Amino acid sequence: xxxxxxxxxxxxxxxxxxxxxxxxxxxxxxxxxxxxxxxxxxxxxxxxxxxxxxxxxxxxxxxxxxxxxxxxxxxxxxxxxxxxxxxxxxxxxxxxxxxxxxxxxxxxxxxxxxxxxxxxxxxxxxxxxxxxxxxxxxxxxxxxxxxxxxxxxxxxxxxxxxxxxxxxxxxxxxxxxxxxxxxxxxxxxxxxxxxxxxxxxxxxxxxxxxxxxxxxxxxxxxxxxxxxxxxxxxxxxxxxxxxxxxxxxxxxxxxxxxxxxxxxxxxxxxxxxxxxxxxxxxxxxxxxxxxxxxxxxxxxxxxxxxxxxxxxxxxxxxxxxxxxxxxxxxxxxxxxxxxxxxxxxxxxxxxxxxxxxxxxxxxxxxxxxxxxxxxxxxxxxxxxxxxxxxxxxxxxxxxxxxxxxxxxxxxxxxxxxxxxxxxxxxxxxxxxxxxxxxxxxxxxxxxxxxxxxxxxxxxxxxxxxxxxxxxxxxxxxxxxxxxxxxxxxxxxxxxxxxxxxxxxxxxxxxxxxxxxxxxxxxxxxxxxxxxxxxxxxxxxxxxxxxxxxxxxxxxxxxxxxxxxxxxxxxxxxxxxxxxxxxxxxxxxxxxxxxxxxxxxxxxxxxxxxxxxxxxxxxxxxxxxxxxxxxxxxxxxxxxxxxxxxxxxxxxxxxxxxxxxxxxxxxxxxxxxxxxxxxx
Numbered sequence: 001x002x003x004x005x006x007x008x009x010x011x012x013x014x015x016x017x018x019x020x021x022x023x024x025x026x027x028x029x030x031x032x033x034x035x036x037x038x039x040x041x042x043x044x045x046x047x048x049x050x051x052x053x054x055x056x057x058x059x060x061x062x063x064x065x066x067x068x069x070x071x072x073x074x075x076x077x078x079x080x081x082x083x084x085x086x087x088x089x090x091x092x093x094x095x096x097x098x099x100x101x102x103x104x105x106x107x108x109x110x111x112x113x114x115x116x117x118x119x120x121x122x123x124x125x126x127x128x129x130x131x132x133x134x135x136x137x138x139x140x141x142x143x144x145x146x147x148x149x150x151x152x153x154x155x156x157x158x159x160x161x162x163x164x165x166x167x168x169x170x171x172x173x174x175x176x177x178x179x180x181x182x183x184x185x186x187x188x189x190x191x192x193x194x195x196x197x198x199x200x201x202x203x204x205x206x207x208x209x210x211x212x213x214x215x216x217x218x219x220x221x222x223x224x225x226x227x228x229x230x231x232x233x234x235x236x237x238x239x240x241x242x243x244x245x246x247x248x249x250x251x252x253x254x255x256x257x258x259x260x261x262x263x264x265x266x267x268x269x270x271x272x273x274x275x276x277x278x279x280x281x282x283x284x285x286x287x288x289x290x291x292x293x294x295x296x297x298x299x300x301x302x303x304x305x306x307x308x309x310x311x312x313x314x315x316x317x318x319x320x321x322x323x324x325x326x327x328x329x330x331x332x333x334x335x336x337x338x339x340x341x342x343x344x345x346x347x348x349x350x351x352x353x354x355x356x357x358x359x360x361x362x363x364x365x366x367x368x369x370x371x372x373x374x375x376x377x378x379x380x381x382x383x384x385x386x387x388x389x390x391x392x393x394x395x396x397x398x399x400x401x402x403x404x405x406x407x408x409x410x411x412x413x414x415x416x417x418x419x420x421x422x423x424x425x426x427x428x429x430x431x432x433x434x435x436x437x438x439x440x441x442x443x444x445x446x447x448x449x450x451x452x453x454x455x456x457x458x459x460x461x462x463x464x465x466x467x468x469x470x471x472x473x474x475x476x477x478x479x480x481x482x483x484x485x486x487x488x489x490x491x492x493x494x495x496x497x498x499x500x501x502x503x504x505x506x507x508x509x510x511x512x513x514x515x516x517x518x519x520x521x522x523x524x525x526x527x528x529x530x531x532x533x534x535x536x537x538x539x540x541x542x543x544x545x546x547x548x549x550x551x552x553x554x555x556x557x558x559x560x561x562x563x564x565x566x567x568x569x570x571x572x573x574x575x576x577x578x579x580x581x582x583x584x585x586x587x588x589x590x591x592x593x594x595x596x597x598x599x600x601x602x603x604x605x606x607x608x609x610x611x612x613x614x615x616x617x618x619x620x621x622x623x624x625x626x627x628x629x630x631x632x633x634x635x636x637x638x639x640x641x642x643x644x645x646x647x648x649x650x651x652x653x654x655x656x657x658x659x660x661x662x663x664x665x666x667x668x669x670x671x672x673x674x675x676x677x678x679x
Contacts (some may be wrong), residue, residue, distance in 0.1 A: 002036040004097035004132065005088065005112050007102045010321040012040035014137040015101060018146065028087035039091050039619035041102075044111045045081040046118055046169045049074035063182050067175040067617045071612055073167060075118060084339055085115070092119050098129040099151045104328055104382040106596060107540060109155050110162035117299075131155055133381060135328035136388050137321065158381060161181045161596035163366050164605050168588065172197040175613055176212075178418050179620040181575065187624050191633025193553055193571055197585055198537045200572070203514055203554050204580030205520060207564045207572040218502035221255035223495040226269055226436045228429070228487045235490075236430050236434035240265055258635035259496070265434060266492035267498030274431035276485040281638045282424045286415035286461040288448040289372050290334035291384035295515045297408065302508035305403050306560065309511055309543035315400045317483065318387070323401070325392050326408055329385055330540040335378040337385065341370055346389045348416065351409045354392035358410050365416035373415050386412045410451055417448035427481055431489050440478040504561035507546070514542050534590050536582055553634040564629050 012030065019032035029039040039081050051058035051068050052075065077085050092098065098116065102108030109131075116129065129152040134145045176195035192632040224240035228650065234499035242249075242256055249258035256262055258657055292300075294313065301307040307315075316329035352359060359365065385407045396400050421444040429436045446453065472632055505513070513520060514537060518530040537545050549555040554568035564572070572580045588609070594600035 001095050001096045002099060003091050004036070004038045004099045004101045005115070006038060006040040006110060008042060009110050010040045011101060011103070011137065012112060013168065014139075014142050015132070015146075018139050018142045026087075028084050029091060035586070037084050037091055037095070038101075039088055039350070040084075041088075041111055041115060042081060042084060044116050045078060045085050045088075047078055048166065049076045050054055051174065056246040061178050061182055063179065063621060066179055067171070067610075067613050067614070068147055069171065073556050075114065077118075080674065085118075088115060089119050092116070092121060095125075098152075099132050099149065100129060100155075101132040101134065103330065104133045104135055104654045105330055105332075105538075106162035106165075106381075107538075107542065109158045109381070110166070113152075113159045129153070133669060135331075135382055138390050140389060140626040155381070157598045158596045160594045160602050163656055164465070164595060165592050166499055167606065168592075168609055169197055171609065171613055173439045176200075176579065176620070179617050180571070180625060181622055183625050184574075187626060187629045189565070189570075189625070189631060189633055191629040193574075193625075193628075195571075196548075197543075197588065199549055199580040200535060200575065200579055201585050202510070202514060202545055203564065203568050204572050205510070205582070206562060207569050207580070208556060209366050209502060210564050212570070213504065214503045218498045219257065219503070220256055220259070221251070221497055221499060222259055223256070223497065224262050224269075225493040225495060226267045226274065226431055226493050228274060228326065228492060229490055230479055230481075230485070232479075232575050233324075236438065236478045238427070238438040241435040243435070254498050255499070259494075262494050268383045268432040269434065269489045269492040271449040271491075272489050274429045274436070274487045274489050276427060276481050276483055276487065277430050277435075278428040279425065279481055279483055280427075280671050281423060282425050283421070283444070285421050285447075287419050288371055288417060289411065290309050290371075291386050291411050291415065292408055293332050293334045293384060294329055294534070295332070295511055295542065295605055296334060297385060297404070298543065299508045299515070300407065301507065302511065304407075305400075307400065307403075308546075309509050310547045311400065312404065313540075313543045315398075315404050315670065319397075319401055319405055321402065321511075323397065324390050324391075325388055325405055327386050327388060328382055331382045331385055332539040333382055335375045336373050337372045337379045338376050340383070341374050343389065344416065347387055347600045348413065350389050350391045351387050351413060353443050355394060355406055355409055357450060358406060358615050359412060359624055359648070361453070363417070366412050367416050369416050369418070371415040394446045414448040414451055417451065418445065420447040420449045421445040425478065427478065429487065461475060504558075504563060506562060510546065510562055511542060514545075518585045520581075521586055522581055523583045526587050530586055530590055534586055535595070536585055536589065567628075567634065570625070570631045573627035574617065576619050578612075584612070 004012070006015060010307045016030040016032065016038040017035055019038070020034045022033055024031045029037050044677045051065075053074050054068065054070050057069060098121065099114070100109070100112040102110075102112040116126070119128075130149045130151055131152040131154065134142055136142070136145075173194075173196045177193060180193040180195055182480050184191070184371055225237050226240065227235065227237050240262075242254070246256060246261060249261050250256055276655045290296075294316070297306075297316070298312045299310075301312045302309070313329065316326065319326045320329050348365050348367055385408055387405070392405055392409075393406070397405060421443045423444055425440045425442075427438050427440075429438075501547050503509070515535045517536050518527055518534055521530060536542070546555075549568070550557075553565055553573065556563055556565050578584050584632075588605070591605045593601055596601060597604060
């Protein structure tokens with residue numbers, strides 16, 4: 001008997017639907033007509049044991065116990081999952097062949113592998129276990145996946161990477177949370193101070209951004225425009241480019257801070273002739289943006305629809321599991337396997353049938369085109385999020401589901417349109433010895449951008465986060481010019497502007513920061529080894545991390561802005577810098593990724609991590625978190641409300657008892673009186 005172990009029941013049912021009929025449903029499994037079985041986990045069936053499982057005294061939080069580092073790691077069944085574990089134990093014994101059908105990512109790999117290990121599978125059964133990778137729950141896609149089984153042992157590095165992450169999170173989070181909670185009590189803070197390997201650096205990003213804004217002092221700067229005319233009275237403007245001689249009057253970003261200098265330029269160019277120094281015309285093209293990864297979709301959905309990261313993930317899970325309209329959503333890839341290009345005609349047909357509004361007034365997509373999205377070298381366990389071959393019934397979808405489906409489908413359709421073509425002209429003009437520049441842009445062929453013309457949303461011109469380039473900025477219309485041509489500067493114009501503070505983080509910009517964390521890493525040596533796409537957390541966890549920070553009242557919202565609370569600021573300002581900056585965590589994420597690619601070993605990751613935790617705990621014990629003095633814990637208010645509720649309940653109980661006693665007494669007197677009367 002072949003036993004398929006899926007990550008969750010919905011995936012299990014999708015596998016069972018393509019096995020020989022009739023199907024027989026059991027308690028926690030489905031058996032096919034040929035005897036093969038499908039069962040499932042319900043997420044992780046096992047969890048890391050609590051510290052007191054290693055030593056009873058660890059149940060109480062004492063600084064002298066820290067750091068707690070298990071010599072032999074223990075896992076325990078989740079209480080509510082014991083029944084499903086028992087089901088799997090019986091089926092695993094019966095099975096001659098096991099198939100890991102976890103989701104196609106490192107967590108999906110681990111959660112099935114860990115239950116197989118927990119049930120004591122060894123020998124040939126373990127060695128011959130297979131891996132089923134499903135990213136589309138429609139029957140035809142599941143059948144294709146069943147025909148492409150691989151040996152499960154090929155994915156050991158992926159599982160090891162997830163295991164290392166899980167243990168790192170336990171070691172770091174448990175020890176640091178206990179250490180700072182204990183120290184916090186010494187300065188009067190009564191709540192739990194949760195410190196995490198990923199959540200705390202994310203909180204640090206927000207705290208530091210808020211501080212930058214609070215400390216920002218706006219200052220004026222100046223620009224000069226030359227309003228020009230040709231001999232045919234064709235008018236346009238060009239912007240002054242300060243020379244090196246102006247450096248003493250400029251800031252580090254090249255802005256002129258001296259009003260007198262700018263006024264002098266205006267006076268010098270008024271009514272003067274200018275000469276065209278250089279005309280550079282270039283034909284340019286912009287290829288279609290890649291299909292979506294989860295983070296890229298979350299960023300765009302936050303910008304366009306105001307959706308939180310968690311709302312996007314939850315909606316995508318519904319589109320994937322319930323409606324089967326998109327492929328596996330928890331993906332960090334923006335590429336597709338080359339062989340999947342063969343499915344393009346049927347996928348495009350399904351999209352155009354269910355969502356014809358996407359191509360209204362546009363050329364038809366050409367499925368013979370193959371964009372750079374199809375690249376086997378950039379696809380591992382999972383690929384980009386794309387529509388499936390199932391036709392959507394948009395009327396049956398919620399507003400959020402419809403919005404995200406159309407967004408994903410449009411991005412996929414773009415792969416079958418030619419590049420966006422335009423001509424860019426840059427002109428240099430000399431006026432009174434000063435250099436002035438202007439640019440012009442002329443569209444030649446819309447290509448994939450014609451799909452964006454259909455959207456009424458102004459922001460849809462910037463649908464994809466990687467589309468927002470300088471090429472998309474508005475450029476002025478200018479007349480045809482040639483080198484040596486003489487122009488008249490009719491007047492100079494002084495523009496006075498103010499420097500602006502950085503903006504508060506939003507869902508979109510915080511996700512963007514987490515995805516491309518190298519921009520925020522302070523150590524240049526660490527930054528060198530990070531890729532632009534290295535991030536904090538994973539595609540599957542980023543939304544949860546942001547939500548967790550809100551739940552723990554470290555972050556709050558003001559409109560679209562995300563701000564740190566007093567508790568969040570106090571915690572970050574109490575911790576060592578290494579715990580609140582992304583440097584260390586980004587390096588760990590990079591190493592975890594290397595483990596999954598067989599480029600690093602588990603022990604080479606864990607030992608330095610343990611060493612750093614020893615140093616951090618020692619540092620925590622050496623100083624008190626004075627930034628938390630006077631800061632009220634949100635738990636304190638909750639405890640007060642609970643205490644009041646208990647008193648209220650107690651009072652109500654006494655009152656109810658008294659009333660009951662009085663009623664009983666009254667009934668007793670009535671009964672006695674009646675009895676006397678009768679006698």
